[in-house]
Amino acid sequence: MRKLDPVLYYSVLKYTPSAIRLESINVGIAVHYPSGKFSHFFETKNKRRIRAFDDEYDPDFFKMVMDSLAYDLDYGKKSDVSTLNLNFPDEAKRFKNITKKDFLDSKISYLANEFRFSPIQSMSTNDEELDKDINDLKDIYLYYDKPKKGRITKEKIKSIVSKQLHSYNLSNMRKINYKDDFGGTEVYDFKINNILLGTMTFDYSNINYLSKELKVILYDLNKVKHNSDISNIFLIRNDNLGNKAHKQIYNEFKSQIQVIENKNKSKISIFPPSELKQAFDKEA
Numbered sequence: 704m705r706k707l708d709p710v711l712y713y714s715v716l717k718y719t720p721s722a723i724r725l726e727s728i729n730v731g732i733a734v735h736y737p738s739g740k741f742s743h744f745f746e747t748k749n750k751r752r753i754r755a756f757d758d759e760y761d762p763d764f765f766k767m768v769m770d771s772l773a774y775d776l777d778y779g780k781k782s783d784v785s786t787l788n789l790n791f792p793d794e795a796k797r798f799k800n801i802t803k804k805d806f807l808d809s810k811i812s813y814l815a816n817e818f819r820f821s822p823i824q825s826m827s828t829n830d831e832e833l834d835k836d837i838n839d840l841k842d843i844y845l846y847y848d849k850p851k852k853g854r855i856t857k858e859k860i861k862s863i864v865s866k867q868l869h870s871y872n873l874s875n876m877r878k879i880n881y882k883d884d885f886g887g888t889e890v891y892d893f894k895i896n897n898i899l900l901g902t903m904t905f906d907y908s909n910i911n912y913l914s915k916e917l918k919v920i921l922y923d924l925n926k927v928k929h930n931s932d933i934s935n936i937f938l939i940r941n942d943n944l945g946n947k948a949h950k951q952i953y954n955e956f957k958s959q960i961q962v963i964e965n966k967n968k969s970k971i972s973i974f975p976p977s978e979l980k981q982a983f984d985k986e987a
Contacts, residue, residue, distance in 0.1 A: 707738035710870050711828040711836055712807045714820040715844045715942070715977050716744075716772070720757040728756050729844050729942065731769065733776055733820065734837055735807040739830060741779035742801060742810075744772040745837075749847045768818055775810045821977045826866035839863055843976070846906075846943040855906040855941040861892055863976050864902055864939050868893060871983070890923045897934040898986065899927065904941045905949050913949075917956050924971060925963050935970045937982060942975040 716731035730753065735742040746769045747753070754760050778798045800806045811820045828836045839859055842849060875896055891901040903920060907913035920938070927933060944950050960971050972982060 707802060709736075709738050709827065709829045710804070710825050711736050711833065711866075712804065712823055712825050713840055714807060714811055714823045716746075716811075716814075716818060716820050718753065718757070718818060720759065720817055726756075727819075728752065729846075730765075730818075731772065732840055732844050733772070733807060733811055734840070735776075735801075736779075736828070736833060737802045737804055737806065739779065739833065740801050741833075742776045742798075742806065743778075744769075744776040745841055745845065746772070747845050747848055749845075752847050772811075776807075822981050824867055824977055824980055825870040826863065827869040828866060836863075836866065844942050846941075854908065855904050855943075857902050857904045860904055860939060860941060860976065861902040864892070864900070864979065867976060867979055868895070868900075871980070891936075895983075896986075897932060898937055898983075899933055899935070900937045900939065902939045905944055905953055906941050910948060910952070913952060917952070921956075921959050921963065924960065924969075925967065927967075927969070935972065935986060937979075938971065938973040939976055939979065940973055942977065 712735040714733050715729050716733065717727040718730045719725060719727040729747070731744060731746040733742070733744045750762070750765075753765070775797070778794075778801055800809065807823055811823075814820060826836065839862065842859065843855055843863065846855065873895055891899045893900040901920075903916075905913060907916070924936065927936065944953050957973065960973065963969065964971055974982060
């Protein structure tokens with residue numbers, strides 16, 4: 704039998720209580736590691752944030768959905784997670800496809816309305832790095848479950864993105880040494896075909912530091928010459944944008960990006976890692 708590639712699949716569960724406002728928050732993350740016969744659903748621990756987000760939040764209904772997802776997805780073990788082992792008589796049947804790469808899709812595609820999963824992403828991993836990779840995903844997407852002092856760094860985003868890219872088996876991906884005008888900071892991390900890819904984070908405790916960092920990024924974006932060799936720039940950011948001030952800064956940052964796009968006739972896209980595969984599919 705062919706040995707399974709060590710790939711981790713994941714999808715983020717978003718709660719969207721109003722179909723009109725379309726505002727959502729992350730309330731869970733599903734992971735699947737076929738080669739280790741492991742899958743698990745991690746729900747958010749921060750119920751207070753859900754209540755603040757939705758004043759009509761129904762805790763009983765929410766718990767029913769979370770328990771249902773745990774029943775459908777919790778299987779196998781890793782070092783710091785023991786899944787429910789209730790010896791259901793149909794367990795062997797329910798998880799007979801645990802080693803199939805489309806297992807996760809078969810378990811989550813039925814959800815709609817208030818609860819929806821993001822498109823499934825993949826990332827390279829192995830038995831030794833699995834725990835760390837899952838914890839990094841939880842840190843990024845279940846951000847409000849952890850202490851405020853635990854920040855999402857650019858290095859953490861870059862690690863996740865690098866592993867996602869490697870899982871795509873891209874023959875033309877390469878790390879690049881793309882320095883700024885002064886030969887110092889590396890501005891972009893990868894080049895795939897005609898796409899430059901860089902990572903960034905808005906998760907700064909000091910707004911002044913964030914503002915300075917964004918000014919540097921905008922300067923570097925304005926210096927890139929878009930031609931036959933470079934047609935698009937992907938900026939991969941952290942998923943949660945924190946407080947109201949961070950969101951306002953993010954919106955202004957996007958406005959400044961549009962100015963650069965119009966001026967240079969360029970194309971710049973900014974999104975979290977959970978949208979990376981779909982962004983590449985659009986460029987194909």
